[in-house]
Amino acid sequence: MDEIITLDHGSGGLKTARLIDELLVPAFANPALADLGDAALLPGGGQLVFSTDSFVVTPWRFPGGDIGKLAVCGTVNDLCMAGGDPRFLSCALILEEGFPLADLRTIVQSMADAARAAGVQIVTGDTKVVERGKGDGLYINTAGIGVLRTPGLGRGALRPGDRVLVSGSVGCHGAAVLMARGALPGAGLLCSDCRPLRELSAAALDAGGVRMLRDPTRGGVATTLNEFVEGGALGIELEESAIPVDEPVAAACDLLGLDPLYAACEGRLLAVVAPDRAGAVLAALQALPGGEGAADIGAVTADRPGTVVLRTALGGSRLLGKLTGAQLPRIC
Secondary structure, three states, X not given: OOOOOOHHHHOOOHHHHHHHHHHHHHHHOOHHXXXXXXXXXXXXXXXXXXXXXXXXXXXXXXXXXXXXXXXXXXXXXXXXXXXXXXXXXXXXXXXXXXXXXXXXXXXXXXXXXXXXXXXXXXXXXXXXXXXXXOOOOEEEEEEEEEEEOOOOOOHHHOOOOOEEEEOOOOOHHHHHHHHHOOOOOOOOOOOOOOOOOHHHHHHHHHHOOEEEEEOOOOOHHHHHHHHHHXXXXXXXXXXXXXXXXXXXXXXXXXXXXXXXXXXXXXOOOEEEEOHXXXXXXXXXXXXXXXXXXXXXXXXXXXXXXXXXXXXXXXXXXXXXXXXXXXXXXXXX
16 A cells, blocks of 8 residues: 555545555454445344445536535435435535635535435534635535335346346536536536435335446446445446437547546436347436436346456447546545
């Protein structure tokens, strides 16, 4: 492991995984942590699901959302991906001296609006202030508790032939944040996909046959799918032509030399589904706002265990590994 922390350790890619596997998991080892899902199933806690997340996105406002909306949606979505029904959130604010109170009011109102849209309540929290120049404006931490509605989701449930679905176009959040930073002048069609996934995940689970859910945030679709199969006996094969990428996102990534499959989403879900239920789950997603662009993008396979392979539009193939380096730091 490196001797100092770099931005790569926050990318959600290889260095993040090494930090977790080599430092955090051994220090905190316990059964609830071992699965390393988006949320933990609390042992002895009945059917409770628990998750936490911190948000450091810059700038704090971007097309389609802001750090407040992101902080609510991020934790709500992690609970949903673990098969939970979100109920309650906490909110901790770390504010920098000099941060405009008017901006804080905007962010707090955004959190309140997002919580109402997601059907959750913010019931506890904390506020700290650091000296001017020591906090980059503000950071937010949210934690959430929900009730488990669908047990048994996870890597161990995957089977050869299962279908891989995505609920909409990929890479939108990463491209929108780039635009907000001024890296893409005039790219007015870019907009973050930031949204709560409570209704979409519930619809998918109700349709039946779901083996695993995950939202492809840091590291994007490619890194997230690698987490599904790494170290296991199964692989995933994707069809490039089937993966929905909005034209402005594709153009922005081409311009900057980025790959939309590694760009963050904040309002999309990936679902691995039994083949005989894939059509029903896809129809359930497409019937809801935010899921209109859902697509079947590939399959679980016994070939090339532990890897994700992309079948390209030109008829070739390439391996998709985890994100290496920080494609876009401070994304969430």
